[in-house]
Amino acid sequence: MELTLAIAIGVLTGSGVWLVLRPRTYQLVIGLSLLSYAVNLFIFSMGRLRVGAAPVLGADGSGNPADFADPVPQALVLTAIVIGFATTALLLVVLIAARGLTGSDHVDGRESR
Amino acid sequence: MEWTRHLLVVPILLPLVTGALLLLIDESHHTLKALVSLASTVLLLLASVVLTRMANSVPVERGIVSLSYAVASWPAPLAIVLVLDRLSALMLVLVAVIGLASLVFSLARWHRAGPHFHTLFQFLLMGLAGAFLTGDLFNLFVFFEVTLAASYGLLLHGSGAFRVRSGLHYIAINLAASLLFLIGVSLIYGVTGTLNMADLAVRLHAVPAGDRMLLQAGAAILGIAFLVKAGVWPLCFWLPSAYMAAAAPVSAIFVILTKVGVYVLLRLSLLLFGSQAGELTGFGGTVMLWGGLVTVAFATSGVLASQAMGRLAGYSVLVSSGTLLAAVGMGDAAVVSGALFYLVSSTLTTAAFFMLIELVERAREPGADLLAVTREAYGEDGGEDEERDDEEVGVVMPGALAILGVCFGCVALLLAGLPPLSGFVAKFAMLTGMLNLYGLGTPASIPPRTWLLVALVILSGLAALLAMMRSGIGTFWAPLETVVPRVLVVEIAPVAGLLVLCLFLTVKGGAMIEYTEAAALSLHDPSSYIQGVLGPEQAKAVAR
Numbered sequence: 001m002e003l004t005l006a007i008a009i010g011v012l013t014g015s016g017v018w019l020v021l022r023p024r025t026y027q028l029v030i031g032l033s034l035l036s037y038a039v040n041l042f043i044f045s046m047g048r049l050r051v052g053a054a055p056v057l058g059a060d061g062s063g064n065p066a067d068f069a070d071p072v073p074q075a076l077v078l079t080a081i082v083i084g085f086a087t088t089a090l091l092l093v094v095l096i097a098a099r100g101l102t103g104s105d106h107v108d109g110r111e112s113r
Numbered sequence: 114m115e116w117t118r119h120l121l122v123v124p125i126l127l128p129l130v131t132g133a134l135l136l137l138i139d140e141s142h143h144t145l146k147a148l149v150s151l152a153s154t155v156l157l158l159l160a161s162v163v164l165t166r167m168a169n170s171v172p173v174e175r176g177i178v179s180l181s182y183a184v185a186s187w188p189a190p191l192a193i194v195l196v197l198d199r200l201s202a203l204m205l206v207l208v209a210v211i212g213l214a215s216l217v218f219s220l221a222r223w224h225r226a227g228p229h230f231h232t233l234f235q236f237l238l239m240g241l242a243g244a245f246l247t248g249d250l251f252n253l254f255v256f257f258e259v260t261l262a263a264s265y266g267l268l269l270h271g272s273g274a275f276r277v278r279s280g281l282h283y284i285a286i287n288l289a290a291s292l293l294f295l296i297g298v299s300l301i302y303g304v305t306g307t308l309n310m311a312d313l314a315v316r317l318h319a320v321p322a323g324d325r326m327l328l329q330a331g332a333a334i335l336g337i338a339f340l341v342k343a344g345v346w347p348l349c350f351w352l353p354s355a356y357m358a359a360a361a362p363v364s365a366i367f368v369i370l371t372k373v374g375v376y377v378l379l380r381l382s383l384l385l386f387g388s389q390a391g392e393l394t395g396f397g398g399t400v401m402l403w404g405g406l407v408t409v410a411f412a413t414s415g416v417l418a419s420q421a422m423g424r425l426a427g428y429s430v431l432v433s434s435g436t437l438l439a440a441v442g443m444g445d446a447a448v449v450s451g452a453l454f455y456l457v458s459s460t461l462t463t464a465a466f467f468m469l470i471e472l473v474e475r476a477r478e479p480g481a482d483l484l485a486v487t488r489e490a491y492g493e494d495g496g497e498d499e500e501r502d503d504e505e506v507g508v509v510m511p512g513a514l515a516i517l518g519v520c521f522g523c524v525a526l527l528l529a530g531l532p533p534l535s536g537f538v539a540k541f542a543m544l545t546g547m548l549n550l551y552g553l554g555t556p557a558s559i560p561p562r563t564w565l566l567v568a569l570v571i572l573s574g575l576a577a578l579l580a581m582m583r584s585g586i587g588t589f590w591a592p593l594e595t596v597v598p599r600v601l602v603v604e605i606a607p608v609a610g611l612l613v614l615c616l617f618l619t620v621k622g623g624a625m626i627e628y629t630e631a632a633a634l635s636l637h638d639p640s641s642y643i644q645g646v647l648g649p650e651q652a653k654a655v656a657r
Contacts, residue, residue: 020289022271025281032288039292046303057504073299076251080295083258098281101274107285109278
């Protein structure tokens with residue numbers, strides 16, 4: 001479980017960083033999105049991973065409060081998702097405006113050569 | 114709880130409600146929107162002045178120096194808490210003053226250049242006030258994002274290719290920095306289990322040695338996010354062009370955005386890694402000191418190399434950030450006190466400078482400017498002509514060129530740190546703190562890095578003086594046919610107002626230094642901050 005999550009976060013971050021460093025605006029947006037997925041998973045994992053634990057209480061009313069997943073990181077992830085979604089949408093608008101105004105999808109508005 | 118305590122939430126709620134209300138008013142009602150926005154900003158200024166008096170009325174010696182306000186009345190470590198102390202009150206007043214000045218400036222022309230200027234402006238003020246008042250890390254993130262989201266909109270205000278291009282860079286950099294912020298916050302939460310800053314300072318002692326590395330990594334990543342905002346070298350290349358591209362009133366309010374980064378670094382480094390932090394004491398101080406030093410050196414060469422005045426002002430912002438970071442990195446109370454004075458003075462100066470540039474640029478003949486991008490940035494490619502009719506409304510300033518010249522001279526003196534204005538007092542206070550490590554009159558051996566900082570602070574002043582002289586001569590004296598610019602009273606008044614405030618800072622220098630000294634002392638005594646938020650028992654646990 002830990003290994004799978006760690007690899008997933010690593011792959012997302014690696015591809016995200018690579019894409020962010022590319023010169024096209026579309027690659028930039030996708031790169032930032034991948035990075036934010038990775039970060040969201042990372043925040044989530046900071047609440048510790050548990051397999052098979054009861055969400056609140058077991059069916060028979062039993063349950064150890066120490067077994068519950070920490071709700072705070074989950075709340076943080078929700079906020080981070082919402083904010084990330086909004087800012088990515090804004091970035092898309094700017095991207096389209098930049099494409100229209102400069103006639104190029106290069107992040108500097110013109111080809112480097 | 115006395116009713117005055119509720120004032121703590123006013124600087125956040127007031128701009129939020131105003132911004133939301135302004136959305137409902139149609140764009141065609143310019144005047145009404147402007148009046149509502151202006152009224153809200155004036156009220157914000159009044160509220161922050163009252164809050165400053167409240168913060169200043171609590172005694173600094175071993176008393177509660179922070180006032181906390183539990184939103185929704187839940188007890189402190191669980192709930193969202195707002196904390197007021199001398200530092201945050203000072204920053205609030207600064208936000209309100211710069212906000213008022215740039216809002217008044219925008220009323221001449223800029224607020225009609227695109228939709229929803231006033232709404233975005235109020236949200237920006239809300240985010241800034243929230244970032245300065247909040248007492249926990251995650252709300253800091255939220256308020257930070259509110260500020261950034263509003264600033265994205267404001268940077269693009271007025272549109273144009275140059276603005277959109279630098280806006281794209283600005284947004285991309287800030288999104289990446291926000292992700293680092295989140296990683297840092299969640300690492301710290303994962304190790305300590307709390308996000309409340311005061312609670313964090315308490316629990317830091319209980320972190321087992323094995324987890325300390327993770328905590329340090331979290332704090333370092335968090336720090337990098339703020340270093341990006343503050344514009345430390347080599348994370349600052351986006352800053353000069355973004356600030357140059359923004360409309361004049363927008364870049365004036367943006368000056369305070371870099372100070373948010375500095376503020377958070379100052380607050381967190383002294384609260385979490387102050388003298389009581391055991392093995393973690395002084396964590397990150399060296400990075401901030403050297404980062405600041407390199408930033409000052411880089412920005413000084415930038416100031417000398419700038420052809421356009423907008424870029425010159427952008428590099429001046431970097432000089433100010435670098436100096437502040439280096440001073441924070443030194444971590445000494447006297448230096449921090451001088452640095453706070455410098456923060457106020459340099460923020461007022463650079464904000465006035467950005468607005469002044471637009472007025473001065475009008476005096477230049479088109480084509481006299483070496484960089485075509487500047488003209489593009491100020492929207493002279495067609496956009497202005499359409500609005501000429503509107504401009505006829507309003508009182509035109511007589512003797513515009515003389516007044517602009519005087520203001521320009523004042524800005525030059527302030528940036529260079531020459532007497533008689535507050536730039537000199539600020540640098541003098543900082544240098545005194547650096548050279549008298551153990552108080553005045555006690556001999557101390559000064560380490561080489563302090564001499565380096567002293568030299569850089571003085572050299573950056575010299576560079577600013579040279580650069581300002583060069584552009585001043587080029588603008589006011591060299592042109593054969595001077596175009597007398599049309600300057601409205603409402604445009605020159607905020608610039609003059611900010612400069613008069615700087616003069617006032619000089620005259621009232623003693624009172625101001627007393628205030629910043631008290632602020633610096635309380636920052637160096639984290640237990641008093643913790644006592645204000647969590648109560649006396651927790652504070653004792655830290656102080657022992």
